[in-house]
Amino acid sequence: MNSKRIIIIIGTVASSLYTFRKDLILSLVAKGFTVHAFTSESDETELTKIAQLGAIPTYYELSRGGLNPYEDLSNTISLYQKIKKVQPDIVLSYFIKPVIYGTLAATLAKVPKKIAMIEGLGFAFTEQPEGYSRKAKLIQQVQVALFKLALPLADKVIFLNPDDPIDLLKSHHIGVKKIEVLGGIGLSLKDYPYQPISLESQTRFLFIARLIREKGIFDFVEAAKLVKKIYPNAIFTVLGGIDEHAHGAMTKFQLDELVQSNIIEYPGQVNNVSEWIANSHVFVLPSYYREGVPRSTQEAMAVGRAVITTDVPGCRETVVDGVNGFLVPKWNPQALAEKMIYFIENPEQIQVMGEQSYKIAQEKFDARKVNERLLKILGV
Known part of the structure; x- marks a missing residue:
């Protein structure tokens, strides 16, 4: 036996x-x-x-x-x-x-x-x-x-x-x-090693998720528009797949229009996610989807990036507000834009909060x- x-x-x-x-x-x-x-x-x-x-x-x-x-x-x-x-x-x-x-x-x-x-x-x-x-x-x-x-x-x-x-x-x-x-x-931290931040370039905000409204893509876009009225050189990058069969999904037409109007840059789905995170300054996920704890945010924290996310179940487990980033109310592009502007106007906090994200990832994730x-x- x-x-x-x-x-x-x-x-x-x-x-x-x-x-x-x-x-x-x-x-x-x-x-x-x-x-x-x-x-x-x-x-x-x-x-x-x-x-x-x-x-x-x-x-x-x-x-x-x-x-x-x-x-x-x-x-x-x-x-x-x-x-x-x-x-x-x-x-x-x-x-x-x-x-x-x-x-x-x-x-x-x-x-x-x-x-x-x-x-x-x-x-x-x-x-x-x-x-x-x-x-x-x-x-x-x-x-x-x-x-x-x-x-x-x-x-x-x-x-x-x-x-x-x-x-x-x-x-x-x-x-x-x-x-x-x-x-x-x-996640396996060796696959997402800590990467120092360069503050010499324009502030880059990164969104990674499926392009459906529950993940906050439309709030991210609206916030980007508000920020660009004041800081037109800020860069907003979106990674993730189009899911046009999902209710409330972003369409290819909407996406193309945003890229052509220089609101966002969209390289599509990529295999080298950690490199894109490393080339960004702040990770943003304004999701209100009922997930456990978002993996993409954990990845960004492991690389050492400050985070702006929503104060909802799952997402709030990744951020100590004011320590490694900010929690904002769901469905609120204005509040999101205000925190983005904070990082543009206080670039030293990108480094400080990014290091805190790294420490939290080491301990929790x-x-x-x-x-x-x-x-x-x-x-x-």
Whole structure:
């Protein structure tokens, strides 16, 4: 009989498993675990990368969008069968749908320890300036009902920030056995080394995110217009993909118009993100999307850049207001512009606050430290 301990990590696309769970998988393998990485994508290149970490990649069916109960039930039964075949000691699920269906399937398979990690509450819990849309309200109602079914079955529920358990569990009266707050998934700091700042050039503000309004792209643009009326040489760079299928997304026409009018520069999606961060002075993310803790902000902090972001769940975990940057109200381009102007008029603070960002990143977002905390939560 094989006495080696077995863990299944259930995620979504293989690239996410490799990018965000690489260090965790390596740590578990080093501790003698057999690691099965369940992914809802069958991209052979990405699956090979996972296998090279020492894990066993396994494809499973997951309907990432939509609300088809019959399809979800069928997929849950299939997932149960795959888990039962492996007979793991631990199942760790992350992201909303894997948490719900992975926890249910693991319970059916009588897995001894079930851990659910919720990395942000997502679209359904993202309030718009005009309130929640009918679609968001419907999805939220369905998700809450499913969470009430699944989360009490988990031995521990992990959140990345302290606001999410309040807004999900307390507000909707969901009882769970134990709550843990991890404080971000972290990143490999060697991939984002500290870079000294040159203050000789015009002040550069950098935005990195999908070009959808929830991530704050339109607020960033409006703030840039306000700043340019006073400081026309300030530079505003946008990195991120166009997602025209998303509601409220920036269109290619709007983007081209902004570039042609010299409001922003847009090199598109790039592979050398750390270099673009290093060439900027201040990182700006006016997001109001319900994510755990934004990775792009962590990357900018690791490189040593001051941050302006919104005072909302997740984002507020990255900034100590007035120390490594500023927190501004959501949906407020005027307040955003005022903080941008502060950095233009007080360039020495770019250096001072950037160094503080670096220190905070070293303490809070080093993947090695985060994984140590996560392994302790897993009890391994």
